[in-house]
Amino acid sequence: MINITFPDGAVRSYEAGVTAIDIAKSISEGLARKVLAANINGQVWDATRPIQEDATLSLLTWDSKDGQSTFWHSTAHLMAEAVEDMYPGVKFWVGPPVEGGFYYDMDLGDRKMTEEDLQKLEKKMNELARQNNNYIRKEISKKDAVAYFTEKGDEYKLDLLENLNDGEITFYTQGSFTDLCRGPHIPNTGLIKAVKLTNIAGAYWKGDEKNKQLTRLYGVSFPSQKQLDEHLQMLEEAKKRDHRKLGRELGIYTMDEDVGPGLIMWMPNGTVIIEELEKLAKETENAAGYKRVVTPHIAKESMYLTSGHLPYYADSMYPPMEMEGEKYYLKSMNCPHHHKIFAAESKSYRDLPYRIAEYGTVYRYEQSGELFGLMRVRCLHMNDAHIYCTKEQFNDEFRAVNDMYLKYFKIFGIDKYVMRLSLHAPEKLGVKYVNEPVLWTETEEMVRNVLKESNIPYVEVQDEAAFYGPKIDVQIYSVIGREFTLATNQVDFSQGRSFKLEYTTQDNSTDTPLIIHRAPLGTHERFIGFLLEHYAGKLPVWLSPVQVKILPISDKFTEYGKTVLQELKKADIRAEIDDRNEKIGKKIRDTEMMKVPYMLVIGEKEMNEGKVSVRRQGKGDLGAVSIAEFLNTVSTEIKNRSSL
């Protein structure tokens, strides 16, 4: 008998050789039907693979990332089976799951694949899926594996085999298709209920343009047709809400060849959003007892040797500037500078918790090919702060940080979010993780408790902590259900020592503070990108670059319009007047294009009665009200940071 430990800590005994599916069935048949794979001792396994020893287990369904990615990986194999059926002699390179689906690279010889072929392929895949074929794992010797692909004449798989060692090679077979693959896979093809092939592209073999160009076929699949339909609709909606399109149309940001890739220049409208976000952050952090600092964007090599960024993080940093025999680096994180500020004046327990915040600009190297609008950039404005506290203060501080996240989520109407608690792996202490078993256990338990007590939805992941402590990755979902990684929230009991940070304790000895790294609003770049999609560009009034547009019906009313404008400006409302010699219809359309929340249409009646006719974006015509009444409505909406 072996002992299986479940996520909730419960332990049950099973016969050696039991599979995850067997275990699921022992709980409920319904559950077993949904199991796609299993996490065994921190590794994702086939749900049908026998377990021979004591293990921790969690069952992976569609609700988990690992479940989805296994599902898509298996669909890539299914697609390959269909392709082989339609294009005999096709040779395959690699076919991994990716963010939002999967692809497979293949060599079709002289044949071309067209959009129409995709529909035929989808039909074939559905047919094959309905055969309910099992994915069968087989360990195979290198010799036999080479023999198999030599006979098949597939030089690509032979190339892959060259880099594999005997004893670690596995084949997976479903139906008539066998692939060299380390797995894992879902139990059978019948789980794949809906398939969509989304794109055909060219891709050089091994990414090298000197090599042959292969055909890359993209797809996505789901356990139900309904999910696929929703997904396609979400993609359609996401296209309309594309932050790059909105960013250009609304004058939010721009980029320039002479400045450089991934380096955002924020235009006036984007800067308004930045400043409103910063104002929110400063108010919030001020109320929470943070102080603010301003630090330079560069530092000497010695600083990043102390912090450990060099050499461990060097690949993500810009190359150095050499000057006066020293190397200077653009900072990729704000922490080392903040540690220096902590250390600049001697500290006692009375000064703790010491919370310092900065909307710091950091520079990170991302490969050109990875850059994407505001989502993947090289210059990031980060809502950063570091909290230096005693062990006793940790719990309250960490809870306060989480509460701050939740406060922000409420303001931005973020209803769906998940926190991912990354833990250490005890067997890697002193190797991958700082060798402080007690501190690890303590801080992980503290973090877990805070999450539980705050009723925050979270998942735990083994062996993904930072080297200096456990961390929480915060994932949020836009209203159309797309996922964004917002920020991380980290506990650090290591850098304090590296930087020799100290405080005098109440009994006059010295101790090293714990450090919390936190950034609830992430970076301006990613968060504003998220907001553009989330609100489809129709920002709440408090965030809108132009809050009110005054539209006189004709020149006759421009004078009165300007009086209204002055009233609005006096009340610190961002207002403009459209005094062009254009028809009111065009003025309204142009204002709608720019997604201005309030339009005030002004004509004879309004002027005579000292009123304004209000059109609210998303609500339509609200009728005529006095200027004072309108001011009151808008000011309240701004002050409360209301969403529509």
Add this chain to the structure above:
Amino acid sequence: MINITFPDGAVRSYEAGVTAIDIAKSISEGLARKVLAANINGQVWDATRPIQEDATLSLLTWDSKDGQSTFWHSTAHLMAEAVEDMYPGVKFWVGPPVEGGFYYDMDLGDRKMTEEDLQKLEKKMNELARQNNNYIRKEISKKDAVAYFTEKGDEYKLDLLENLNDGEITFYTQGSFTDLCRGPHIPNTGLIKAVKLTNIAGAYWKGDEKNKQLTRLYGVSFPSQKQLDEHLQMLEEAKKRDHRKLGRELGIYTMDEDVGPGLIMWMPNGTVIIEELEKLAKETENAAGYKRVVTPHIAKESMYLTSGHLPYYADSMYPPMEMEGEKYYLKSMNCPHHHKIFAAESKSYRDLPYRIAEYGTVYRYEQSGELFGLMRVRCLHMNDAHIYCTKEQFNDEFRAVNDMYLKYFKIFGIDKYVMRLSLHAPEKLGVKYVNEPVLWTETEEMVRNVLKESNIPYVEVQDEAAFYGPKIDVQIYSVIGREFTLATNQVDFSQGRSFKLEYTTQDNSTDTPLIIHRAPLGTHERFIGFLLEHYAGKLPVWLSPVQVKILPISDKFTEYGKTVLQELKKADIRAEIDDRNEKIGKKIRDTEMMKVPYMLVIGEKEMNEGKVSVRRQGKGDLGAVSIAEFLNTVSTEIKNRSSL
């Protein structure tokens, strides 16, 4: 006869060979007694040197920089005469005027000079000054000059002579002392009424530590004893107000070896000042129709080739980072990025004037030896903005910028300031200056008119404009009379073309905008350094990091103190409570040390009556008032940005 043109444009005829002193006498004897030198055709000349041809002339007195520096240069010669008298056989290297005085480097052989010797020297100098000796200029052949110093046995002067050409060599003699010198000098030693030798230091010959160490003797002198006394008192006061000392004591900023020289890290208290200044700037600029932008700190080499920073300004820039076959530079100015933002969307005359502002952080290389506290740094936060306008709009825009300067001066109690209008030199058009004679004349005249109409004190300087247009350097004086260069205000009709900036005119053609570069508050670094000296660290309430400190007389009143604290915080006042178990005397002293403007002392009586006892820094005890009354006083002071 020759024609002499005066600064006001008047022209008078004189005999050829007339001197500036003669001309001064022809105006008034009183004036002639004050003349130290003269500016002839843009060059500083001896006031006693004959003028042979038509010339522009301005008389230089103590009120001008050039007058002062000539005065100090002549005093250096006077000092050399006294030194030679006391140390026969002394050899001299160079003796220039510097900021705030003069020095002379000399080789005393085996002899040492002590502090006491300085007093003897001063006495001797006064004696020699009273001899009223003329400074006599003599043109001399290289041969004769070499013969003179060979006979004297002065290898240092012979070294200097090596690099001079025949025909450009002059000697100056006063009393018994003759020096190789290109001049100019004041008419006679009798003008030097007060002398102070301030310092003896070592200085390697030619600044090379492999060479012999010479003695460098520093001094300062004035046309009256009263001026010297005031100057020494000012230096004494400046020492107390040293921004480096105050910066450390008040927790304003810090620097760190691992970050790098000249790279300021702003501590929490300094950051409060930064944020208040930025708030002021944003309010002011917002009201003046500026929009804000945010740009990265780096750009590619190609951008700085277009802007002309490379190679012309390369020495002042950090070295490049090389990445992906491109060179990236830290920006040393914000203009090129702003030009790119102007160009990002097409513009019409309706969009002009287009004013974009950014508190941009720029990086400039200054030699390590030049770095000085907040005054000379390598990372600068600049109150920058660029205004793109038509020629017709220029006048109003430039006047508005000047008005903004004056508005700021009023807020900060800056009573003394000078603007220095730097003009082009017509003969250098196409060489040192963009070859646009009409635009030069027009813009210079426009700028001059704005200064005149606004009654702004200014001086004109020939041949010191930027290559792209005339500029104004703004000099301000702290309350103790020290001068600070704050910022420049420039007109630019060149970069618009380099960056191909265009707008559509009303008649549907295209034109290039004029650009105004402006930065009324200069940089945070220099301006906060100035403010610390100006206010001796006792900042106005609105700028104070902590505005109110609550001091309970004993633990019994802490609770009530915290209630008061909450009231203050609710009103957005930066308040703290000193709840340490210390005597009230110590609490008051510590609070005074930190220069907190308001202290609220709280005891039995205050608690029972719901009052606070107010001590205002600089005003003393103001008695007990209700919390509401105090809140009202402080809030008004903050809102009005009052100085004490």
